Amino acid sequence: MLEVEIDKDSGFCFGVVTAIESAERELGKTDTLYCLGDIVHNSLEVERLQSQGLRTIGHEEFAALHGKTVLLRAHGEPPSTYATAKRNRINIIDATCPVVLRLQRKIHKCYKETSSRNTQLVIYGKKGHAEVNGLVGQTDGTAIVIEKVGDLDRLDFNRDIVLFSQTTKSLDGFREIVGEIERRRSGGIRFDYYDTICRQVANRLPNIKKFASSHDWIYFVAGGKSSNGRMLFEECLKANPNSFFISEAKEITSPLPAGIRRVGVCGATSTPKWLMEEVAERIRAINRNFYTIDL
Ligand code: SF4
Numbered sequence: 690m691l692e693v694e695i696d697k698d699s700g701f702c703f704g705v706v707t708a709i710e711s712a713e714r715e716l717g718k719t720d721t722l723y724c725l726g727d728i729v730h731n732s733l734e735v736e737r738l739q740s741q742g743l744r745t746i747g748h749e750e751f752a753a754l755h756g757k758t759v760l761l762r763a764h765g766e767p768p769s770t771y772a773t774a775k776r777n778r779i780n781i782i783d784a785t786c787p788v789v790l791r792l793q794r795k796i797h798k799c800y801k802e803t804s805s806r807n808t809q810l811v812i813y814g815k816k817g818h819a820e821v822n823g824l825v826g827q828t829d830g831t832a833i834v835i836e837k838v839g840d841l842d843r844l845d846f847n848r849d850i851v852l853f854s855q856t857t858k859s860l861d862g863f864r865e866i867v868g869e870i871e872r873r874r875s876g877g878i879r880f881d882y883y884d885t886i887c888r889q890v891a892n893r894l895p896n897i898k899k900f901a902s903s904h905d906w907i908y909f910v911a912g913g914k915s916s917n918g919r920m921l922f923e924e925c926l927k928a929n930p931n932s933f934f935i936s937e938a939k940e941i942t943s944p945l946p947a948g949i950r951r952v953g954v955c956g957a958t959s960t961p962k963w964l965m966e967e968v969a970e971r972i973r974a975i976n977r978n979f980y981t982i983d984l
Pocket residue numbers: 702703704705763764786787788789856857887888889890958
């Protein structure tokens with residue numbers, strides 16, 4: 690008998706759910722709504738919303754718009770985006786996640802308080818990621834972005850350091866960076882750090898490891914652009930070597946190998962529930978002739 694289970698902890702975090710609800714609410718009133726950047730790193734969900742009138746634009750196109758309505762996604766934006774909107778009389782629907790917004794304010798406050806003291810403000814995150822750009826924008830572009838321990842050579846360990854994290858980074862990676870700065874800073878140098886990692890993502894790591902190891906076979910569903918998806922998939926793979934990354938149901942083309950009984954379907958914070966349901970249905974359909982399916 691084949692069992693197919695969808696991980697109840699996978700799927701959109703509340704920040705993404707709220708942004709999509711805001712878009713759908715607005716699209717109920719208007720034919721076209723602009724969104725600055727992909728609303729979520731999942732092309733199928735973006736296509737679904739595009740069919741309702743959502744138009745994804747980049748910063749260049751945004752700067753050329755006048756008098757339109759533009760949704761800002763959960764990742765948040767730097768102050769320069771709001772300044773452009775004001776200049777061009779663009780109506781903003783701000784769907785910045787409240788967790789990101791709090792972090793932006795915290796970084797801005799810290800920057801104002803420490804910039805005259807020559808303190809280095811450091812962000813552990815992915816260079817060029819939209820959320821990180823929004824955070825760096827709170828410091829007039831002066832924050833130093835660190836992706837890994839190797840980047841720490843860019844810091845001056847004879848000057849004070851304050852460290853923050855992008856909300857979606859791993860806790861282990863953050864702890865490693867903290868440990869390394871502690872080890873290398875000169876005596877008398879102040880080092881303050883703030884664990885600003887969102888638990889909506891951090892808690893998924895232990896959950897997904899447990900889910901992956903309790904199944905014979907895993908289909909991990911996420912868009913190719915989702916960094917959170919790549920990171921969670923790596924954990925699945927460590928917990929269960931029979932883990933496979935797919936972006937849509939049609940990528941499953943053959944029945945499961947003999948002996949597989951428990952199949953798990955899970956995904957990233959950017960994976961829609963409807964897509965995981967499609968994948969589960971596809972698994973059942975393809976394996977129907979080979980197994981008794983437990984629904
Ligand atoms: S991962 Fe956390 S901080 Fe990021 S959008 Fe989702 S809820 Fe907000």
